[in-house]
Amino acid sequence: MMRITSIVERSVGLDGGRRGGPANAVVDFSHHTVSLVAVITDVIRRGRPVVGVAFDSIGRFAQGGILRDRMIPRVLAARPDELLHGSGCVDPAAVLACAVADEKPGGHGDRAAAAAALELACWDLNAKLRDEPVCVTIARHAGRTPAPSVPVYAAGGYYYAQGGVEQLRREMRGYLDAGYDAVKMKIGGAPLGEDLERIEAVIDVVGDAGRVAVDANGRFDRDEATRWAAALAPYGLRWYEEPGDPLDYALNRAVTECYDGAVATGENLFSVPEVTNLVRYGGMRPNHDVFQMDPGLSYGLTEYLRMLDVAAAHGFDRAFAFPHGGHLINLHVAAGLGLGGCEAYPGVFAPFGGYPEACAPTAGRISPTDAAGFGLEQKTGLADLIAELTT
Numbered sequence: 001m002m003r004i005t006s007i008v009e010r011s012v013g014l015d016g017g018r019r020g021g022p023a024n025a026v027v028d029f030s031h032h033t034v035s036l037v038a039v040i041t042d043v044i045r046r047g048r049p050v051v052g053v054a055f056d057s058i059g060r061f062a063q064g065g066i067l068r069d070r071m072i073p074r075v076l077a078a079r080p081d082e083l084l085h086g087s088g089c090v091d092p093a094a095v096l097a098c099a100v101a102d103e104k105p106g107g108h109g110d111r112a113a114a115a116a117a118l119e120l121a122c123w124d125l126n127a128k129l130r131d132e133p134v135c136v137t138i139a140r141h142a143g144r145t146p147a148p149s150v151p152v153y154a155a156g157g158y159y160y161a162q163g164g165v166e167q168l169r170r171e172m173r174g175y176l177d178a179g180y181d182a183v184k185m186k187i188g189g190a191p192l193g194e195d196l197e198r199i200e201a202v203i204d205v206v207g208d209a210g211r212v213a214v215d216a217n218g219r220f221d222r223d224e225a226t227r228w229a230a231a232l233a234p235y236g237l238r239w240y241e242e243p244g245d246p247l248d249y250a251l252n253r254a255v256t257e258c259y260d261g262a263v264a265t266g267e268n269l270f271s272v273p274e275v276t277n278l279v280r281y282g283g284m285r286p287n288h289d290v291f292q293m294d295p296g297l298s299y300g301l302t303e304y305l306r307m308l309d310v311a312a313a314h315g316f317d318r319a320f321a322f323p324h325g326g327h328l329i330n331l332h333v334a335a336g337l338g339l340g341g342c343e344a345y346p347g348v349f350a351p352f353g354g355y356p357e358a359c360a361p362t363a364g365r366i367s368p369t370d371a372a373g374f375g376l377e378q379k380t381g382l383a384d385l386i387a388e389l390t391t
């Protein structure tokens with residue numbers, strides 16, 4: 001019987017790239033961190049233990065305290081058979097249930113990200129035990145066939161201390177040159193008129209407003225969100241993302257009622273009850289609006305699959321699910337589950353954001369590599385951190 005012998009974690013800072021720490025309308029990412037987690041087993045391959053590795057996505061800080069003080073001890077204290085399913089592999093759902101034992105309902109915040117890193121590492125582990133990419137493991141679990149490639153868009157257009165519209169133009173042109181055909185940019189961090197100039201510059205570079213999405217990162221109150229909706233409406237943008245607080249479902253409904261274009265939200269919803277409330281009260285329109293829940297911030301793939309089930313039960317197609325995150329984990333999730341696509345952070349949030357050279361985008365699509373697991377060990381900078389964590 002396979003045993004988990006240890007679980008280790010490390011907080012890792014994000015590299016803002018050559019222009020320094022990026023910022024959206026709400027957050028400066030200069031000091032943000034991510035939790036890197038490794039689940040180590042007693043299975044030996046090529047002289048080394050088989051190890052599952054994952055992290056808690058980007059944007060909510062590392063969660064080392066919750067992992068060390070609560071979740072890791074609970075999992076290590078469990079009987080080995082409690083954490084396995086019939087195939088002999090680790091059961092990610094059982095590990096998640098163990099990790100959150102004795103936690104009260106509600107308050108889905110930092111602990112959701114901590115649990116996600118741990119649960120996702122179990123998927124990486126199982127794929128490595130089978131010597132296959134995680135997208136194959138995920139697809140088998142879901143009764144699907146993995147997609148060979150998925151649509152991908154470049155997320156950028158942040159606010160930087162240096163550079164203006166011309167720098168923004170160069171940035172977006174670089175994404176097109178790199179193989180992306182759709183982009184996303186930040187809004188709400190400048191006055192409306194200035195941001196509209198930025199939007200028009202990006203549309204000019206891309207050549208089609210339908211391939212440009214804008215993201216307010218929850219910046220606006222109801223009046224501002226609807227005022228911006230009116231200003232954005234003539235452009236025909238791909239989507240208007242997170243106009244207000246993610247838990248203000250009435251605000252989201254107010255925007256969808258006055259804005260004919262697509263609205264995208266969900267990256268800051270971390271549980272099935274929150275997604276249930278979004279589809280009940282948020283005014284989301286089937287086959288039109290976009291769901292962006294992120295498994296790495298919301299208890300992992302186990303909870304994410306339940307979220308998709310809730311959306312489907314309310315008439316929403318998974319083709320309108322685009323997980324937030326811009327990294328390898330969610331590329332495999334999108335491919336394994338046949339989602340609408342994923343995002344990329346080509347120039348920021350290293351070593352987690354973006355993709356290795358082996359899966360560079362082509363004509364707006366991207367394919368996972370055939371590396372076992374998530375393939376995180378193929379990522380420049382991340383491979384060294386994983387080696388340090390697991391040695």
